[in-house]
Amino acid sequence: MATTLCSMKNGQTGKIVLLPPGMSGRRLEALGLRPGKAVTKVSGMPFSGPVTIILDGRQIAIGHGICCKVAVELFDGGGGQRS
Amino acid sequence: MKFCSHCPQGGCLRPCSDPNPDMSDLKPRKILLVGNPNVGKSALFSRLTGVHAVSSNYPGTTVGFTEGNLFVKGERFRLIDVPGAYTIDPTNEAEEVAQRILLEGADIVVITIDATSLERNLNLALQVLELGQPSVVALNMVDEARHEGVDIDVEALEKELGVPVIPTVAVTGQGISDLVSRLDEARVAERGAVKGKDRWARIGEIVRSVQTIGHRHHSLRDRIEDLSVHPGWGALLGIFAILGSFMAVRILGEGMIDLILDPIFENFFMPLLEWTGSLLGGEGTFLFRTLIGMTIDGEIDPELSFGLLTTGLYVPLVMVLPYVVAFYAVLSFLEDVGYLPRFAVLFDALMHRIGLHGFAIVPTLLGLGCNVPGIMATRILDSRRERFIAATLISVAIPCAGLQAMIIGALGDLGGRYVLAVYGTLFLSWAVLGRILHKLLPGFSPELVVEIPPYRLPSISGIGFKLWLRVKGFLIEAIPLVLVGVFIANLLSTSAIMGSFSAFLSPLFRGVLGLPPETAGPILLGFLRKDIAVGMLLPMGLDPGQMVVAVVTLAMTFPCIATFIVLWRELGLRDMLLSIGIMILAALVAGGLLNALFALA
Numbered sequence: 309m310a311t312t313l314c315s316m317k318n319g320q321t322g323k324i325v326l327l328p329p330g331m332s333g334r335r336l337e338a339l340g341l342r343p344g345k346a347v348t349k350v351s352g353m354p355f356s357g358p359v360t361i362i363l364d365g366r367q368i369a370i371g372h373g374i375c376c377k378v379a380v381e382l383f384d385g386g387g388g389q390r391s
Numbered sequence: 392m393k394f395c396s397h398c399p400q401g402g403c404l405r406p407c408s409d410p411n412p413d414m415s416d417l418k419p420r421k422i423l424l425v426g427n428p429n430v431g432k433s434a435l436f437s438r439l440t441g442v443h444a445v446s447s448n449y450p451g452t453t454v455g456f457t458e459g460n461l462f463v464k465g466e467r468f469r470l471i472d473v474p475g476a477y478t479i480d481p482t483n484e485a486e487e488v489a490q491r492i493l494l495e496g497a498d499i500v501v502i503t504i505d506a507t508s509l510e511r512n513l514n515l516a517l518q519v520l521e522l523g524q525p526s527v528v529a530l531n532m533v534d535e536a537r538h539e540g541v542d543i544d545v546e547a548l549e550k551e552l553g554v555p556v557i558p559t560v561a562v563t564g565q566g567i568s569d570l571v572s573r574l575d576e577a578r579v580a581e582r583g584a585v586k587g588k589d590r591w592a593r594i595g596e597i598v599r600s601v602q603t604i605g606h607r608h609h610s611l612r613d614r615i616e617d618l619s620v621h622p623g624w625g626a627l628l629g630i631f632a633i634l635g636s637f638m639a640v641r642i643l644g645e646g647m648i649d650l651i652l653d654p655i656f657e658n659f660f661m662p663l664l665e666w667t668g669s670l671l672g673g674e675g676t677f678l679f680r681t682l683i684g685m686t687i688d689g690e691i692d693p694e695l696s697f698g699l700l701t702t703g704l705y706v707p708l709v710m711v712l713p714y715v716v717a718f719y720a721v722l723s724f725l726e727d728v729g730y731l732p733r734f735a736v737l738f739d740a741l742m743h744r745i746g747l748h749g750f751a752i753v754p755t756l757l758g759l760g761c762n763v764p765g766i767m768a769t770r771i772l773d774s775r776r777e778r779f780i781a782a783t784l785i786s787v788a789i790p791c792a793g794l795q796a797m798i799i800g801a802l803g804d805l806g807g808r809y810v811l812a813v814y815g816t817l818f819l820s821w822a823v824l825g826r827i828l829h830k831l832l833p834g835f836s837p838e839l840v841v842e843i844p845p846y847r848l849p850s851i852s853g854i855g856f857k858l859w860l861r862v863k864g865f866l867i868e869a870i871p872l873v874l875v876g877v878f879i880a881n882l883l884s885t886s887a888i889m890g891s892f893s894a895f896l897s898p899l900f901r902g903v904l905g906l907p908p909e910t911a912g913p914i915l916l917g918f919l920r921k922d923i924a925v926g927m928l929l930p931m932g933l934d935p936g937q938m939v940v941a942v943v944t945l946a947m948t949f950p951c952i953a954t955f956i957v958l959w960r961e962l963g964l965r966d967m968l969l970s971i972g973i974m975i976l977a978a979l980v981a982g983g984l985l986n987a988l989f990a991l992a
Contacts, residue, residue, distance in 0.1 A: 335483075336840060339511065351625075353740055354622050357622075358749065365539070366508055367620065367842070368841070370838070371743070371838030373838045
């Protein structure tokens with residue numbers, strides 16, 4: 309199922325499909341986030357706050373504006389955790 | 392290669408105690424220390440250089456870098472700690488500086504890699520190796536990697552990268568001497584350059600061949616890390632962190648003042664001042680007025696005399712420095728534990744609405760101790776727009792420790808709700824003014840994208856090193872500003888300018904703020920000296936409402952002359968004047984609205 313980082317539920321795991329274009333996408337890629345990588349959502353702060361994900365066992369926080377532009381393909385079951 | 396007379400064999404890592412080792416004909420070779428943020432690069436740097444390090448700004452930027460000396464077998468090297476970067480295809484100002492320093496060339500590049508996150512770190516490592524400079528790799532945090540079940544075959548990694556790889560644990564010093572002794576094995580990696588998608592493919596290949604990951608349980612630390620960014624639990628933890636920090640700062644700061652600095656000033660410096668005063672020919676001479684200031688009831692008062700040698704030294708060294716040291720100690724601790732990025736996550740939604748991102752909370756909190764380091768810390772923000780908003784908001788609406796003492800001194804006796812009214816007004820002004828600036832200024836509010844490092848037990852020496860660099864920076868940068876400020880205040884308060892200016896402004900005070908015209912004098916004087924301003928307001932028989940208005944107006948205009956100067960330095964003349972204009976307007980609007988509110992009540 310296709311969705312975005314900000315509409316994923318906490319604890320769900322998915323595969324990155326598409327990064328936003330431009331500088332923000334490059335910034336994410338520099339941090340190791342790129343299409344094909346598996347990520348697990350840890351939390352989202354209220355009032356359009358940042359979303360925290362786990363990538364390769366490491367937490368990364370991403371501002372609300374960007375993570376709504378990161379397309380994710382959910383894994384079945386979706387309850388994955390840290391590797 | 393030259394050896395000092397003490398150690399003909401060489402091999403010592405510390406600066407030589409020989410004051411004149413004959414190395415004058417040698418231009419020191421340059422070593423660059425590069426790596427991602429949070430890989431223990433500064434711990435490695437302090438292990439290699441000891442305390443003789445200098446932090447400075449890269450020319451034309453607000454990005455700082457640290458430089459020190461490393462001695463190997465008697466030869467002195469210049470070691471440069473390059474700002475942390477994820478890529479040298481820059482995505483922010485720090486990475487631009489990293490790229491520029493790397494392109495200037497180096498004799499040896501030490502690439503620091505976090506063994507717990509090999510894949511991401513290799514991205515930068517391969518980019519740096521492509522530059523074709525002689526390099527070695529420090530594979531740092533190997534202890535933590537082992538703990539997490541990550542096993543890296545060092546020899547295989549050496550083969551893959553084509554340069555020496557030395558496992559290290561910078562915080563404990565493990566592997567550092569190996570690293571130093573193998574610096575001369577640094578070489579240019581021979582593999583052809585790989586670009587873009589190919590690089591990630593190559594990284595995947597390397598990771599598969601050198602790294603094996605064992606089974607790892609979801610540990611208690613993971614639990615705490617997840618809770619720290621949870622909306623509810625994270626906020627609770629954040630509140631504890633703030634309260635704990637303020638308590639620690641107060642206890643440390645007051646302890647240093649009461650037990651060490653005040654007694655020294657009182658017992659050793661004051662007698663010296665009195666003696667100097669009598670040498671200068673007593674009160675009335677120009678030199679006495681400038682150096683010692685005026686006497687209060689015939690005595691020199693270090694807080695109120697306002698001479699260069701009295702208040703000019705007492706305020707920065709005895710009243711402010713201890714709190715700054717305490718603030719920096721707590722900040723360095725939170726930074727090394729890894730709490731600050733989590734704090735930024737908690738505050739991001741709020742800060743985003745005033746055009747900043749979560750990390751702007753750090754300078755803001757610093758400003759609560761003293762606005763000067765707070766405004767200096769706005770350099771960590773990425774764009775000029777953010778720095779302008781953050782610096783302006785700090786100087787307008789963040790009361791420093793001295794100002795808070797004044798607020799409580801003036802209103803505490805009248806009742807807590809008046810103190811609360813002042814704090815509430817300041818917070819509202821901060822939020823509203825930030826929102827307005829965000830809407831009016833061209834540009835956009837950047838998004839937070841930040842790696843959150845795992846919680847780590849900080850090393851005392853690491854915190855000590857950071858604290859030392861920061862305090863040294865404060866002494867060099869802030870004290871001259873305060874001295875200039877005191878000097879200007881001295882000149883202004885003895886000239887007639889202030890008097891005629893306050894006469895000119897008094898109708899404004901009556902009309903907008905509802906204050907008697909004679910309050911214009913003290914409030915204007917508050918530009919220079921808040922303490923005296925409050926002292927002059929107290930006997931004027933203001934009602935509590937008027938007192939709140941007067942104190943808010945005082946608090947929102949210049950915190951002090953040193954802040955004025957640091958704003959000038961950080962923002963430039965044009966933006967500083969703009970910031971001051973905003974400050975005066977905001978003070979009048981907030982004071983005027985409060986006055987209207989009190990009139991209704």
